[in-house]
Amino acid sequence: MELLILPLICGIISLIFLSILAKNITKEKVGNEKMKEIATAISEGAMAFLKKEYKYLSVFIIVLFIFMGIFLSIQAACAFLVGALFSMASGYVGMKTAVKANVRTANAAKTGIKEALGIAFSGGSVMGLCVVGLGIIGITILVYIFNFNIEYITGFGLGASSIALFARVGGGIYTKAADVGADLVGKVEAGIPEDDPRNPAVIADNVGDNVGDVAGMGADLFESYVGSIISAITLGSFVAVSIGNNALIYPLILSALGIISSLIGILIVKAYKGEKPQKALNNGTTVAGFLALILSSGACKYLFDSLTLFIPVVVGVIVGIAIGKITEIYTSSDYKFVKKIAKECETGAATNIIEGLAVGMKSTVVPIILIVIGIIISYIGCGGMKDSMIGLYSIALSAVGMLSTTAITIAVDAYGPVADNAGGIAEMSELPKEVREITDKLDSVGNTTAAIGKGFAIGSAALTALALFASYTQAVNLESINLLNPLTLVGVLIGGMLPFLFGALTMESVGKAAGEMVEEVRKQFREKPGILEGEEKPDYARCVEISTRAALKEMILPGVIAVLAPIIVGILLGAEALAGLIAGGVVTGVMLAIMMSNSGGAWDNAKKYIESGVYGGKGSDAHKACVVGDTVGDPFKDTSGPSMNILIKLMTIVSLVFAPLIVQFGGILFK
Numbered sequence: 001m002e003l004l005i006l007p008l009i010c011g012i013i014s015l016i017f018l019s020i021l022a023k024n025i026t027k028e029k030v031g032n033e034k035m036k037e038i039a040t041a042i043s044e045g046a047m048a049f050l051k052k053e054y055k056y057l058s059v060f061i062i063v064l065f066i067f068m069g070i071f072l073s074i075q076a077a078c079a080f081l082v083g084a085l086f087s088m089a090s091g092y093v094g095m096k097t098a099v100k101a102n103v104r105t106a107n108a109a110k111t112g113i114k115e116a117l118g119i120a121f122s123g124g125s126v127m128g129l130c131v132v133g134l135g136i137i138g139i140t141i142l143v144y145i146f147n148f149n150i151e152y153i154t155g156f157g158l159g160a161s162s163i164a165l166f167a168r169v170g171g172g173i174y175t176k177a178a179d180v181g182a183d184l185v186g187k188v189e190a191g192i193p194e195d196d197p198r199n200p201a202v203i204a205d206n207v208g209d210n211v212g213d214v215a216g217m218g219a220d221l222f223e224s225y226v227g228s229i230i231s232a233i234t235l236g237s238f239v240a241v242s243i244g245n246n247a248l249i250y251p252l253i254l255s256a257l258g259i260i261s262s263l264i265g266i267l268i269v270k271a272y273k274g275e276k277p278q279k280a281l282n283n284g285t286t287v288a289g290f291l292a293l294i295l296s297s298g299a300c301k302y303l304f305d306s307l308t309l310f311i312p313v314v315v316g317v318i319v320g321i322a323i324g325k326i327t328e329i330y331t332s333s334d335y336k337f338v339k340k341i342a343k344e345c346e347t348g349a350a351t352n353i354i355e356g357l358a359v360g361m362k363s364t365v366v367p368i369i370l371i372v373i374g375i376i377i378s379y380i381g382c383g384g385m386k387d388s389m390i391g392l393y394s395i396a397l398s399a400v401g402m403l404s405t406t407a408i409t410i411a412v413d414a415y416g417p418v419a420d421n422a423g424g425i426a427e428m429s430e431l432p433k434e435v436r437e438i439t440d441k442l443d444s445v446g447n448t449t450a451a452i453g454k455g456f457a458i459g460s461a462a463l464t465a466l467a468l469f470a471s472y473t474q475a476v477n478l479e480s481i482n483l484l485n486p487l488t489l490v491g492v493l494i495g496g497m498l499p500f501l502f503g504a505l506t507m508e509s510v511g512k513a514a515g516e517m518v519e520e521v522r523k524q525f526r527e528k529p530g531i532l533e534g535e536e537k538p539d540y541a542r543c544v545e546i547s548t549r550a551a552l553k554e555m556i557l558p559g560v561i562a563v564l565a566p567i568i569v570g571i572l573l574g575a576e577a578l579a580g581l582i583a584g585g586v587v588t589g590v591m592l593a594i595m596m597s598n599s600g601g602a603w604d605n606a607k608k609y610i611e612s613g614v615y616g617g618k619g620s621d622a623h624k625a626c627v628v629g630d631t632v633g634d635p636f637k638d639t640s641g642p643s644m645n646i647l648i649k650l651m652t653i654v655s656l657v658f659a660p661l662i663v664q665f666g667g668i669l670f671k
Contacts, residue, residue: 003249007140007256014133014259014407018126022097025122031107034429038203039103042421045207045544046099049551050215053170054088056552057163060559064162068155071661076155079142080657083159083226086134090222091167091215094127094414098214102206102421106431109422109438116438117277118270120422124415125266127214128407131222132259135160139229140252148248150234150471151660157223157230158657161650164223166559168646169506171216172639174551175208176510178543179638180631181517185525191619195427198531200524200538201517204547206424211551212638213417217453218410220646224460225406227649229255231467232396234656238474239393246303247393251400253299254313258404261292265408278445281412288405289317296401312378312394316401316463319374320456323367327455330363331601333609337363341606342626346615349628352606356629360599360636364591367455371462371590374398389474396467402460413453416446444608454597454642458590461645465586468652472582475659476575476666481583487573487670491580495651498565498581499589502647503596503640505558510635513550520546562647566654567661574667578655586648593644600637603629 030036061084068077101123109116138156146152182201186192195202232251240247265288272280293314300310329335333342337359344351378384378398384391403409423439473481482488520543530536570578607626615622655662 003253004140004144007136007252010256010259011133011137011140014129014263017263018093018129018133021122021129022126025097025101025104025119028104028119029107030103032429035103035106035425038425038428039099041203041540042102042206042210043099045203046095046210049174049207049211049548050092050095052548052552053167056556057084057088057166060162060166064563068657072658073152075146075149075152076657079146079152079155080159082138082142083156084163085159086138087160087163087167087219087222090127090130090134091219093130094218095210095215097126098123098210098414098418098421101418103425105418105422105442106425106429106435106439109426109435110431113275113277113438113441114273116419116422116442117272117280120418120442121269121281121411121415123418124413125407125411127218127414128262128410131218131225131410132255132262132407135222135226135229136252136255136259139226143233143252148233148237150237154230154234154653154657157227157653160223160226161646161653162559162563164219165562165643165646165650166555167219168216168643169558169639170551170555171212172506172635172643173509173513173554174547175205175212176635176639177513177517177550178204178208178547179634180510180514181521181543183627183631184514184518185521192532193427195424197428198534198538200521200531200540201543202424202428203540204517204543206421207544208547209417209420214414217413217642220642221406221410221457223646223649224457224464225255225403227468227653228396228399228403228460228464231464231471232393232400234471235389235393235396235467238389239387242387243304243390250299250303250309251397253303254296254397254400254404257295257299258292259407261288261295262405262407262411264288264291265405266411277442281445281449285405285408285412288408289321292404293317296404308382309394309397311381312398313401313404315374315378315381316398317404319370319398320402320459322370323455323459324452326363326366326370327452327598327601330359330598331605333605338602338605338609341602341629342609342615342622345606345610345622345625345629349625352603352625352629353632356599356603356606356633359602360595363598364594367459367594368590371459374463375466392467392470395463399460399463399467402456402463409453409456412449416443416449419443419446454601454637457642457645458593458597461593461649462586462590465582465648465652468649468656469579469582469586472652472656472659473579475656476663478575478579481576481579485576487577488580491569491573491577492584494565494569495581495584496588498561498585498651499592499644499647502558502562502643503592505561506640506643507635509550509554509558510639513547513554516546516550517543558643562650563654566651567658570655570658570662570666572667572669574670575662578662578666582652582655585651589644589648593641596636596641596644600633600641603633604637606630
């Protein structure tokens with residue numbers, strides 16, 4: 001137990017470091033009065049949404065806390081409460097910092113790209129360090145209090161997962177409703193540029209970058225991070241008899257060493273003196289990854305006097321990097337897939353959408369093969385053929401390895417929305433053209449890093465879900481799953497259907513909210529013709545209100561379905577049917593996550609590729625067709641796709657947490 005001091009110290013260090021970064025951001029100059037006015041509107045809109053969202057979530061937390069306390073245990077309920085509160089705290093801190101960093105990044109861009117990168121990256125780093133700091137502190141304290149009692153600790157993961165789902169769905173609906181409304185009426189119909197202050201939806205669009213891509217993304221990766229650690233500890237409890245109690249501590253040590261490595265990587269990015277932001281971010285990420293591997297090998301040798309269990313850590317890191325690179329190939333305009341989509345825009349929106357869907361579907365092949373190879377190597381390399389539990393434990397370790405440098409992964413990812421907001425503020429404040437060029441360069445790099453971050457999230461979700469699934473089978477004493485059993489097959493079919501239902505509900509939610517936004521923007525243009533002439537000020541607050549109301553209303557049903565479906569199937573049809581549901585959900589959920597995220601990313605960058613001047617550039621028929629594709633892709637990549645990762649992990653961890661209930665009451669229809 002004395003080794004638990006290391007992850008606790010590393011978590012505290014990360015919180016101290018983020019406090020220093022946040023304080024330094026606030027010391028930077030904000031800019032002129034116009035910039036302050038716009039930044040204040042964005043900040044107030046973002047924080048108002050988060051406060052309302054947390055009020056809604058408080059009701060959910062209280063209800064589930066009481067339910068768990070009655071039917072499971074007060075210890076599990078308390079762990080759930082801590083996980084939920086820590087997840088909410090990480091989202092709040094990250095977004096609070098992001099809305100301070102955006103205007104300061106825009107002002108720093110007047111000086112140069114290095115200065116702007118430094119502030120934007122600091123804003124992202126606060127989010128990353130808060131996620132890993134609160135995550136590892138929470139798990140370590142609960143492990144110490146409950147003495148590695150998995151039945152209680154998994155409640156922390158459930159709290160993180162449930163809040164992540166609502167935050168991702170709610171934030172995704174908000175940001176895409178505003179984005180779609182702003183694009184369809186502003187760009188396509190009115191022909192005004194992106195982030196034009198004449199667009200009534202422009203403030204809501206910038207607010208959405210924060211609530212969706214910062215707070216939502218932070219809660220998402222908080223859940224991934226703690227989920228991977230909890231799944232490894234859970235399986236470690238089953239193999240501790242054969243390889244020692246260090247199997248329980250190893251995942252926490254790996255994560256702690258990853259924090260140290262990420263801190264060094266963050267400092268390397270901050271110290272970069274060149275003019276290429278992509279190179280700075282790559283340098284920091286690469287150093288962090290290699291350092292994490294070196295330190296992890298030493299930890300493995302110390303804990304087990306062997307490097308066997310270091311194999312899955314290496315596999316996890318390599319697979320994560322490879323999936324990120326493949327994601328970049330399918331979504332970056334530097335490669336043929338995005339260029340082909342842009343080419344199809346010459347013949348209209350329909351062919352653009354057809355090609356984008358095809359690219360997304362094809363993009364599932366290589367990542368799935370990489371995940372499969374990673375699973376096989378981890379399983380066999382650690383002796384899974386002789387002892388299946390050690391093999392499954394090693395798969396969980398590969399997920400921990402993949403997410404060990406989560407702090408810098410999130411920092412690189414969250415820096416993108418800060419840069420995007422900075423560009424919007426620069427445009428609306430009418431800063432010199434060269435300032436917007438700098439923020440656009442930062443934003444362009446941010447699009448690529450966001451796509452890579454999504455690849456990491458998808459890969460880790462698949463591995464973590466598999467590990468949690470294995471933990472569930474042990475908790476309900478399932479040695480095998482018989483697909484010839486009709487109830488199991490029913491579970492597989494229901495589980496396979498749920499991601500499609502979930503995707504449909506979230507897509508429809510964006511469509512409804514966007515439709516209302518489109519009508520509002522059209523109404524303002526119609527009733528106030530002076531807006532387009534620059535003589536009247538749009539009603540920004542009305543658009544912010546529409547996105548807020550729609551997001552909070554529409555996030556409820558998908559979230560409730562994700563939590564209740566496993567419990568209902570388990571109670572009605574039994575433990576084996578629930579195992580089938582998890583299996584079916586993981587398979588289709590991972591596929592949809594990859595397809596939706598990559599199609600959306602490819603459409604987005606195809607639009608930007610045309611805007612660079614090819615095929616007629618901005619305002620051409622090809623550009624208008626590409627904007628339509630990008631509009632379809634927005635909820636794909638920023639709402640439905642990322643939510644799939646959380647859905648499959650939430651269903652597995654709900655099943656694991658409520659396993660005692662399933663064992664006692666499961667299959668009541670056939671008793």
